[in-house]
Amino acid sequence: MFTLVEVILGVVPVVVIGLFLASKDATSVDKLTDVFSQDPSMVVTFISACLQPFVAYMLYMIYRKYCEGDAGFAAGNLIGLLCSEILLLNIPGVIGMGILLWRVWRNVAPHxxxxxxxxxxxxxxxxxxxxxxxxxxxxxxxxxxxxxAGM
Structure with missing residues (x-):
């Protein structure tokens, strides 16, 4: 299950950047710079998408520690990553972290x-x-x- 979530989180930036480039017809670096300068919210979306491979790497480390028996490390980090995914409004990440935390929590709760x-x-x-x-x-x-967004 950890590997599946890692793969999904690794694919998220590729999909976001691909859709972004296709929607703005940004096929060159110059066009990409123009799009970023015209729409700053795209920069935030780009940075959010680029965080996902780091989240996937953290999941890899969490899984290794969980297999070694460090349940507290796994639960603490999964809670932190779940909060991060909620802040980033990454629905696949929230669902993935929620499922992982739910599955791990049975073994973690007593410890x-x-x-x-x-x-x-x-x-x-x-x-x-x-x-x-x-x-x-x-x-x-x-x-x-x-x-x-003006909120």
């Missing part, structure tokens, strides 16, 4: 609280640092998108 107490605040922050970086970037994209 999650002990993981929090054993690792303490700094240890938990170290464990979920990758997801926090993606979450901060997603928050910046969401704020920019809302600002450009």
């Amino acid at each position: 999650f609280e002990s993981w929090l107490f054993e690792r303490r605040a700094m240890g938990v922050l170290v464990d979920i640092a990758g997801s926090l970086v993606i979450l901060v970037l997603a928050f910046m994209c969401a704020t920019a998108a809302r600002g450009l």
Whole structure:
């Protein structure tokens, strides 16, 4: 299941960029620069799409740690990535992270609280640092998108 979500997240940027280029008839770098300068919301969409391969790589690391038995690491990072996908308004990502968290949570729930107490605040922050970086970037994209939309 992890691999399927990773592949979907890896394909998202290709699809978004392909649709974007086709809709704007941007076949060269010059046209692409013109489109970006005329429509700043496309830049935010482009950056949001480019975050998805990093999310997929985080999923790869989460899966490795989950297989090693580090359930707290897996749950903490999946929660962070789910929040990131919600901020990015990436429906396939939200569905994928939700399903992964739901499937993993059965094995994680008994150990999650002990993981929090054993690792303490700094240890938990170290464990979920990758997801926090993606979450901060997603928050910046969401704020920019809302600002450009006039909300």
